[in-house]
Amino acid sequence: MEPIDLRSDTLTRPGPQMRRAMADAVVGDDVYGEDPTVNALEARVAEMLGHEAGLFCATGSLANMVGVAASVGRGQELLAESRAHILRSEVGGHGAIAGITSRTWISPDGTLEAADALALAESPRGYSSVGTALIAVENTHNFSGGRIAAIDQLRELRARTAERGIRVHMDGARVANAVVAEGSSFADQGAVADSVSICLSKGLGAPVGSVLTGSRELIDEARYLRKRYGGGMRQAGILAAAGHVALDQNIERLADDHAHADLIARTVAEAVPGAADPGSVQTNIVMLNPGRVGVPAERLAQAAGERGVRILALNELECRLVTHLDVSAEQAQEAASILAEVTEELAAAAG
Numbered sequence: 001m002e003p004i005d006l007r008s009d010t011l012t013r014p015g016p017q018m019r020r021a022m023a024d025a026v027v028g029d030d031v032y033g034e035d036p037t038v039n040a041l042e043a044r045v046a047e048m049l050g051h052e053a054g055l056f057c058a059t060g061s062l063a064n065m066v067g068v069a070a071s072v073g074r075g076q077e078l079l080a081e082s083r084a085h086i087l088r089s090e091v092g093g094h095g096a097i098a099g100i101t102s103r104t105w106i107s108p109d110g111t112l113e114a115a116d117a118l119a120l121a122e123s124p125r126g127y128s129s130v131g132t133a134l135i136a137v138e139n140t141h142n143f144s145g146g147r148i149a150a151i152d153q154l155r156e157l158r159a160r161t162a163e164r165g166i167r168v169h170m171d172g173a174r175v176a177n178a179v180v181a182e183g184s185s186f187a188d189q190g191a192v193a194d195s196v197s198i199c200l201s202k203g204l205g206a207p208v209g210s211v212l213t214g215s216r217e218l219i220d221e222a223r224y225l226r227k228r229y230g231g232g233m234r235q236a237g238i239l240a241a242a243g244h245v246a247l248d249q250n251i252e253r254l255a256d257d258h259a260h261a262d263l264i265a266r267t268v269a270e271a272v273p274g275a276a277d278p279g280s281v282q283t284n285i286v287m288l289n290p291g292r293v294g295v296p297a298e299r300l301a302q303a304a305g306e307r308g309v310r311i312l313a314l315n316e317l318e319c320r321l322v323t324h325l326d327v328s329a330e331q332a333q334e335a336a337s338i339l340a341e342v343t344e345e346l347a348a349a350a351g
């Protein structure tokens with residue numbers, strides 16, 4: 001059996017139609033602003049979100065990096081949730097490269113409460129505190145299991161930060177999952193943030209690329225920083241062409257990934273109550289809680305892998321799995337059965 005790989009939705013591979021679009025792309029030198037396929041993609045994503053301009057970046061980390069650094073000066077701070085990707089999984093770039101400091105609020109289940117973020121904000125700056133320049137929200141919230149940041153909380157955050165001159169950046173790597181699951185629109189999401197980064201290479205299935213959107217002024221600054229960080233690409237239309245196909249074909253189908261994640265969580269929870277919490281699954285990410293039934297996360301990941309289902313041990317207690325484009329309904333069913341079986345055996349052995 002081909003392994004069913006649920007370690008991440010970054011694992012999707014471009015299919016024949018996407019590859020053909022890449023091969024046929026009309027290109028130019030994007031550092032000169034002359035790649036029509038890149039220009040069209042930037043304009044397209046900006047328009048989806050109701051923003052003035054867009055910037056194509058090689059990675060989500062780069063889009064977050066330049067988006068945040070365009071709004072936060074050296075020594076100023078950004079606030080984010082304690083497990084935000086921007087702070088946990090981007091190798092400290094904001095601090096190491098842009099001199100940005102940060103503080104965090106804690107949301108145990110990843111749910112966004114505007115009040116938690118606002119309670120930390122220091123604006124204007126005090127005699128011993130740096131000013132809060134920006135609050136970064138993550139939609140969906142990766143390491144809490146794909147939680148949606150509810151649109152009403154985002155609206156409240158936007159209204160209250162605007163009064164205080166604090167910007168909002170949305171790490172929207174999976175904002176398309178939130179839109180499809182919640183029934184909000186991309187314009188709703190764009191309206192609650194000064195800048196949004198969206199990944200084309202996760203559930204949307206492109207091999208490479210993220211787009212940052214914002215005001216013309218913010219994007220001009222981000223474009224300048226992108227070049228400084230070595231992220232100016234030349235005939236990048238070959239990559240942007242894949243992004244167009246991803247947007248054409250792979251948004252609505254995210255609902256299938258969400259149904260598959262729900263199925264897996266329910267199947268595991270039925271076999272071993274406590275090992276998964278189906279009620280917390282909102283999109284395409286499932287956190288399994290082997291720790292709660294006496295099984296080390298690493299043991300579960302290894303045993304599942306030996307039976308052909310690859311998942312990730314995130315820490316001692318939790319495993320993460322992510323459904324995506326390259327996992328069929330049959331494979332999701334199969335993965336659910338195998339994970340339930342393995343969890344049951346290990347939990348029984350743990351007594």
Ligand SMILES: *Cc1c(COP(=O)(O)O)cnc(C)c1O
Binds near residue numbers: 059061085174202
């Ligand atoms: C994947 C991801 C990113 C970007 O990661 P890259 O590996 O740099 O593409 C940013 N934010 C979140 C929440 C992510 O899941």
